[in-house]
Amino acid sequence: MDRNHVLPQVQLSAEPNALRRxxxxxxxxxxxxGFLSISDLxxxxxxVSTVQTGDGFNWDIQTHFEHFPGxxxxxxxxxxxxxxxxxxxQRCLQGCAVDLDEKRRFIFLATESQADDYPLEDEEQEPLVASQQFNLLETIEDEILLSIPLIPKHPEGFCEPHAPVFGEGDGDEALAERENPFNVLKNMKKN
Structure with a gap:
């Protein structure tokens, strides 16, 4: 490809089905x-635990060609x-909003073997195999899933304590009301 050759630029449709091919x-x-709602993914x-108004993801892609030596x-x-x-x-077991803001860079290669041989040390860009029916929607969904925290939590100090599993009321009060089993034994020994 000639460096001076200007390639046409195609505008992608924002419709989820158009992104599949x-x-x-x-x-x-x-x-x-475009915007993808949770139901599109x-x-x-x-x-997700719940879907609220406004949940979903804005996406933006741009491609260009780069020359590599050899x-x-x-x-x-x-x-x-x-x-x-x-x-x-995972701290309080209540719903928690998670905001994601990710940027990724990919390089399209011609074959699976080229993608497999792509250097793992290159953290700047990830290899993808180019195809005539590439599923861009699936790639966007993959990147969202990879960005979700493994252990989602509210910010420190935001979680409300929940009631203990075996008792009613606040945890400290419930423990204080129960009699210590060793005190019962101690009283039995005195008698």
Missing amino acids: VDFCAPQSYRGA PRVAEE SEPHQIMELAIKGRLHLTC
Whole structure:
């Protein structure tokens, strides 16, 4: 490809179904943005505790070609995802809003073997295999799932303590009201 050759730029549709089949083998660059609700992302929907108004993700992608020494130019995709979902706080077991703001960079390669051989040390960009029917929606959903915290929690001091499993009322008061079993034994021994 000639460095002076200007490639056409294609505007991607914001419709989720249109993102399921994008031709990243074509000699053109892409640009697109949109909003995906939780219902558009079935694997993310399995992770959420509740869906509230406004939950979902704005996405923005841009691709361009870069020349690399000793090889053909490769298409690079810049992906930005920003949004909110509600998960279960692992501290208090109540719903907790989690905001995500991620930026990722990918390099499209021609074959699976090229992607497998891509250096793991390159933390700047991840390899993807280009295809004529690339599922961009699935890639966006993968990146959201990878960004979800393993142990979602409210900020420190925000969680409300919950009632103990075996008693009613506040934990400290319930413990104080119960008689110490060793005191019972001690009293039995005195008698």
